[in-house]
Amino acid sequence: MSWIQIKIGCCRADSETIEATLLATGALSITLQDAADQPILEPAVGETPLWDACLVTGLYTTQIDREYVDAYVKTQHDGIELSWEKLAEKQWTDIWKQDFFPLRCGERLWICPSWRSPPDASKVNLILDPGMAFGTGSHPTTFMCLQWLDGQSLSQKTVIDYGCGSGILGIAALLLGASYVIAVDNDPQALAATRSNAERNSIPESNLQCYLPHELPKNSSAQVVLANILAAPLIALAPQLTAMTTNSGALCLSGILNEQIDTVCAAYSSDFSFYTPKMSADWAQLHGHKRLT
Template sequence: MQWLQLIVGSTRDASSAIEDALLELGAVSVTLEDAADQPILEPGVGETPLWDNCTIKALFPNDTDTTQTTVQLEQLISRPLQSSWQQLEDKDWSQEWKKYFSPMKCGERLWICPSWIEPPDASGINLSLDPGLAFGTGSHPTTHLCLRWLDKQDLAGQTVIDYGCGSGILGIAALLLGAEKVIAVDNDPQALLATRDNAERNNIAAERISTYLPEELPADTVGQTMLANILAAPLIELAPKLTALTASNGLICLSGLLEHQITAVSQPYLGNFAFDDPAIETEWAQLAARKTALS
């Protein structure tokens, strides 16, 4: 099926009204993109921030009257717009996103491979991944830093906790790298579903990976290695819980923080952990430490 796309330039303040108007005029989808390469690195809790300048792209059926729609849009928002129409070639748009993912090596042994691509190294440790609706493809620096750290660890026989598991990528990598069992925790049921699906895709026996919402995690849970790739604020808030879930002399890997947040994130852990030097990739940081005290 052929489609028409309307591209509209907008400020942040005007974007909501334009989006509503486009949907009212029959757009089947509306996408907002950054128009000026302005990063949004870590939104506050409950915030859905936008860029100062946005490009809004609206998808319309091919028989749309473009002139009339443009006039009606400007009438609905009561001002002229910078806009243009373009014809989109016929594609399977449900599959188009897959072209942005390719196999990626993380460390010496581990490869992250999209489920629709053959692994490039048959002798390597290959994790087949379908991102689905959960965060975690290995391409983001925070995940990549954790995977490279995992690739260096001796996980044989360990129970590993993946707190904030997303797609399950870290926990599944731990199992493929020798861990005995993984306990995956996330407050999003969709993430737990994605984790179970990806574990099955990698031929992980169901009894080797357990998934829990945070409030359902058994009270006696403990792991020899703790993985938490979330954000700085929850890493600070969850410090007592993550500390308690980590076995004495166990390891903890924290990521999802920016380089300037290292001190603030590590501070609540210092009484129980001895930290290694941080690993940095672009603005992002990963912290690793060994637990030195009982708590």
């Protein structure tokens, strides 16, 4: 389908009524943009600030009667200036894919979208497309966990991925040699995404089991426990994640801001010895091993 758009410059006070006018003429969507390169600083709670000078854009199909729209807009808004432009034909459902490329996560592991060929077929290539569940590998918290997994000896080990999202960490662990993964998330959509991504990567169902937190079998444990969530739930889950980690087992925690490192470490320090935190931008990853009890 072909598309055209109308552009109207206006002041902030008129933007809402112009938006309503365009919608009344059949506009399918409205976009408001800054017309004068004016920065907007952090707004107060409940505020939706706009620029002093706005550019209002309305999107239509090419079947729209432009003369009718022009006439209607001008009767509603005296002295208004408007212009039309045709949008170039594009496959809009696929254009977003241009921003995703294979991502190297260490010496062995690559994360590859399905529409791009893996750069090195001899490496461990995890096929993953962006979706509703969090985790494509590009965010620093996930990327640091993937790098950590790439450097671990996972052969024949059981891994718990707590807060699995897309399943990227658990699936990476299996592809890197782990024998069994327990994936846990409080979002059923995340568990569905994990199962789908595991199937896409030819992971047998018997090697990866998904659970909502309240469904997780009692006494579940693993030699490697991963949790890429946020500081507050990591602290709240400390007793549970500690119990799940076997003696001398490895723990990897992420989703932590740099200033939260000490607080999260303190929740686990009675049972774990941590190594130097890894940091990327504002984010940190903690990893350590459980001391013998």
